[in-house]
Amino acid sequence: MTADVQGTAAPADASARPVLQASDVAVHFGGIKAVDGLSFGLTPGKIFGILGPNGSGKSTLLAALTRLVPLTRGSLTFDGQPFHHTSPAKVARKGVARTFQTVRLLSGLTVQENVELGSDLHGSSAGSSAGGSPLRRLLPRRGVSAPAVAEAIERTRLTGLEKLRPGELSYGTQRRVEIARAIAMRPRLLLLDEPTAGMNHGERREISVLLQELRGEGLTQLLVEHDVQMMLDTCDYVFAMNFGKLIAEGPPADVVRDPAVQEAYLGKKWRQHA
Amino acid sequence: MSVWFDAHLVLVQATFVGLLLALSIQFPLRMGVFSFAGVGSYAIGAYAAAITVLRWEVPGLVAVAVGALAAGLAGLPLALLLARLGGLYLGMATIAFDLILTVVATNGGDLTGGPTGLFGAIADITMAQIIGVTVVAVALLALTERGRMGRRIDAVRDDPELAASMGINVRRHRQAAFVVSGLLGGCAGAINVLLRTTVGPTDIGFGLVVLALTMIILGGARSWLGALIGAVVFTWLPSLLAVVGEWQHVIYGVIVALAAIWIPGGVLGLATDAWRGLQQRRRLRELATARPAETPAAQRGADEEELAVLEELVQETSVETQR
Numbered sequence: 001m002t003a004d005v006q007g008t009a010a011p012a013d014a015s016a017r018p019v020l021q022a023s024d025v026a027v028h029f030g031g032i033k034a035v036d037g038l039s040f041g042l043t044p045g046k047i048f049g050i051l052g053p054n055g056s057g058k059s060t061l062l063a064a065l066t067r068l069v070p071l072t073r074g075s076l077t078f079d080g081q082p083f084h085h086t087s088p089a090k091v092a093r094k095g096v097a098r099t100f101q102t103v104r105l106l107s108g109l110t111v112q113e114n115v116e117l118g119s120d121l122h123g124s125s126a127g128s129s130a131g132g133s134p135l136r137r138l139l140p141r142r143g144v145s146a147p148a149v150a151e152a153i154e155r156t157r158l159t160g161l162e163k164l165r166p167g168e169l170s171y172g173t174q175r176r177v178e179i180a181r182a183i184a185m186r187p188r189l190l191l192l193d194e195p196t197a198g199m200n201h202g203e204r205r206e207i208s209v210l211l212q213e214l215r216g217e218g219l220t221q222l223l224v225e226h227d228v229q230m231m232l233d234t235c236d237y238v239f240a241m242n243f244g245k246l247i248a249e250g251p252p253a254d255v256v257r258d259p260a261v262q263e264a265y266l267g268k269k270w271r272q273h274a
Numbered sequence: 275m276s277v278w279f280d281a282h283l284v285l286v287q288a289t290f291v292g293l294l295l296a297l298s299i300q301f302p303l304r305m306g307v308f309s310f311a312g313v314g315s316y317a318i319g320a321y322a323a324a325i326t327v328l329r330w331e332v333p334g335l336v337a338v339a340v341g342a343l344a345a346g347l348a349g350l351p352l353a354l355l356l357a358r359l360g361g362l363y364l365g366m367a368t369i370a371f372d373l374i375l376t377v378v379a380t381n382g383g384d385l386t387g388g389p390t391g392l393f394g395a396i397a398d399i400t401m402a403q404i405i406g407v408t409v410v411a412v413a414l415l416a417l418t419e420r421g422r423m424g425r426r427i428d429a430v431r432d433d434p435e436l437a438a439s440m441g442i443n444v445r446r447h448r449q450a451a452f453v454v455s456g457l458l459g460g461c462a463g464a465i466n467v468l469l470r471t472t473v474g475p476t477d478i479g480f481g482l483v484v485l486a487l488t489m490i491i492l493g494g495a496r497s498w499l500g501a502l503i504g505a506v507v508f509t510w511l512p513s514l515l516a517v518v519g520e521w522q523h524v525i526y527g528v529i530v531a532l533a534a535i536w537i538p539g540g541v542l543g544l545a546t547d548a549w550r551g552l553q554q555r556r557r558l559r560e561l562a563t564a565r566p567a568e569t570p571a572a573q574r575g576a577d578e579e580e581l582a583v584l585e586e587l588v589q590e591t592s593v594e595t596q597r
Contacts (some may be wrong), residue, residue, distance in 0.1 A: 068435055092441035104436045106428050108496075117425045121441040163557060165550075185440070 016043045017080060019189050019220045020065065020096075025074035026244075027057075027064050034060040036244035037074070042189065047211060047221045049235035049252065051228070053264060057244040058224045059101050062191050065222075066098050067091050078189070092121060095188035099178040099195055101224075105166040111177050112162035115153055118184035119146040152180040155210055171198035179207065183214070190214070190221045196230055208234045228256055240264070285509055287401070290408045291466045293505035295482065296489040297415060298459035300501050302451040303490065304419075306431035308361055310483045311352055311368040311452060315345035315459025316466075317375045317478035321386055323464035324395035324473050334399030338407060338464040345460025346453050353452035357445055369483065379475045391474025392467075399468045407465070411458060415498045492533040494542030503541050 018041030027035040035057045042048055050058045063069040065076065067088045076084040078094050086094070097118070105114050153159055156176040166174050179195055192211075196204040204227065211221060211234050225231055231238055231252050238255040240248040242264040248255050255261055279286065298312025319341035326332050326340045356367050379386045386392065418427060427447070429437035434444045467473045489508050494500025511529070515522035537544050 066439055068439070087443070088435075088438035089441050089443045092439055098439055100436070104433055106425075106432050106436075108428055108432070109425060113425055116422075117429060117440055120422045120425060160561075163553075168554065168557075181440075 018042050018077075019044050019079065020222075021077045021080075022065070023075045023077075025061070025064060025076065026072045027060050027069055028072040033244045035064060038241075038244075038246055039074075040239060040246070040249070042220050042222060044220050045215060045218045046236045047215050047223060047234055049231045049238040050222065050224045050241060051231060051238055051255065051261065052241035056241040056264075058241055059193055060244075061241070062098060062193050062222070062224060065191060066096060092185070095186075096191065097182040097185040097187035097189070098191035099175075099182050099193055101193040101197075103166075103171065103174045103178055105174055105177055105181075107166050110163050110165055111158055111169070111180075112149070112153070114166070114177055115149050115158075115180045115184050116146070118152070118181035119148040119186075121185050122146075122148070146184070148184045148186055152184040155183065155213075156180040157206065172200065172203050175199060176203075176207075179210075188220065190219055191224075192221065193224045194226060195223070196225065196227060204230055205233075232256065283401070285513060287404060287465075287469050289505050289509045290404050291462050291469070292485070292489060292509045293502055294408060294411060294458050294462035294465070296486050296493070296501040296505050297411065297498060298455045298462060299483075299486040300490050300495055300498070301415065301418075301458065302448075302455050303495050304427055304431060305448055305451045306360075306434070307448050307451045308365045309356070309368045309452065309455060310365060310486075311349065311356075311371050312455045312459035313478070313482045313486065314368070314372040314375045315349060315456040316463035316482060317372070317379065318345040318348050318456075319460025319463030320467040320473040320478065321379060321392070321463075322460070324392040324467045325385065327395045327397045327468070328392060332397065334397040334468050335403055335407075337395075337397050337468060338399070338403075338461060341464025341467075342457045342460040345463070346457040349452040349454075349456025350449075352456075353449035357448050357452070369480070372478075372480070372483065376475050376479055379478065387474065389475060391472060391477070393472045395467050395471050395473070397468050399465065404465055407461060411461065412498050412502075419497055488530050490540070492530065492537075492540055494540030494546075496539070496546075497542055500540050500542035 020042045022041070023039050025035060025038045026033065038061065050061065052058050060069060064071055067083070067086055071084055074084070075082060078091075078096065083091060083094065106117065109117070153162060156179050158173070158176060158180055161169065161173065166177065169177065175195060175198055179192070182190055182192075195211075196207050199207065208230055211223070215221065215236075223231070223235060225234075235252050238249065238252045239246055240255050240258065240261040242260075247260045247264060248258040250258075295312065295316055298315060299310060302309040302312070322344035323337040323341035326337045327334075332340070352368075352371065356364060359367055379391070380389050382388065418424060426437070426440075426442050429440060429442060430444050430447045437444050437447075463473075463478075485508065489504030490501060491504070492507055493502065493504025511526060512522060515525055518525060533540070539547065
């Protein structure tokens, strides 16, 4: 079974080869079709969004793209290479980073260490200066952090909070730590599951600006978000999902005006305002 | 000092053996692997060292190396077989492994000495060598508690799914835990058999599982330092409690029960929490005094939010401490 609407690469740069291509992707849990035959491509350097009501399969789709849940059907390619049989760890090493719907930080580690966990993907936290010896990479180097860590901390406005632990932070700040950790992985594709949940308006705006900056640097992003204004402000192209299927796609402003989307996700109230 | 040392040599030696045994259980636990195979490794190490000494009369350190390697190698197929299991099921499977080894030792004929075990495994092993082997093992483990490796192990234990998303091969880490546990347990068993010159099926039973676990529960499961505290306490406590005669077992049990109830993180966890509480207060003071007027409004808002969370935490900590 295929989706009602077949997604395509973003029209802004249709000639570019998609960083990620999903073909007829389905994830079924017994009789529940959480994701049911989605096909789409993510072209480089764009921000894509996924809209949809609760339970529409957005987070399951992200889990499938990072191989945390197995595909029931379909295939995935990253840079043209199939990866639907690849382990989650290998997917991360290929350059796919993600944040989670609920904040998942290591409570025993400081902000700095949590972000370093992301940069560890590329070797010692001391960066390339630590050398290549496995034993040397094991040795902790106090006060030295990889440029990726320092940069991620600065960009997510966590400077000054490095020594705090997640339990000492507000929920919105914990979200920023998650984003910093993902950025520190220096990914080629960043998947963000409701990254601004729990943030105030100012913080949301800052995250939106940060994501647009990252887009300017060529980072492809896929954003799952309930905040429609955030989608309108941030995304280049939006997919709308309901019951595991794509029901609409296109520029954000067009998608939120789509009657099917308004009925499925936004409700009649929004429809009257639109 | 020398007189005291000579008088307590057996206890000092037992402390080092106990530390290595506790570490063989603790290292997998640090990765969230609920395995007691370290005790089985202790048995393999003990028998391998004893057999090597009895048949080829090798030096003590060589016998220790053989014992550790034999147990480490045995850990590899065990890892492949059991790495998919988790929690209680893994614990039960590894206890079964330990018990199977007891049965094998009992029925091993001339190789294992049968129910009476092996005697006369005499090889030179000095206190300095025991300390040297233990220090090397502890130093390597201490490295795994910090830096990149420490973070990755924490991630594998606390959130395997997150760890995988960070590019960490969770299964390989868990498999490695079995091998390292085997090396440590084998080392403990080999050293012990060379000190006692004998090993039998009754020396490698379920009692060792209980002993190693109590050491970790009281000392702390997250660091080698916890295992050291546990090893010292539970090696020396029975002799210190000898003055109370038959009551020593009751007091021993009460201490373990109280430790499990009141200090689930062990003595080390208690000390770590206290240290973090102090650090938290210091950071609170720093944040309170270092909020310059020129800080952007948005940043100031975020800082104030952190400050409110911190103040709440410190108040909670103070109330807990007063209780």
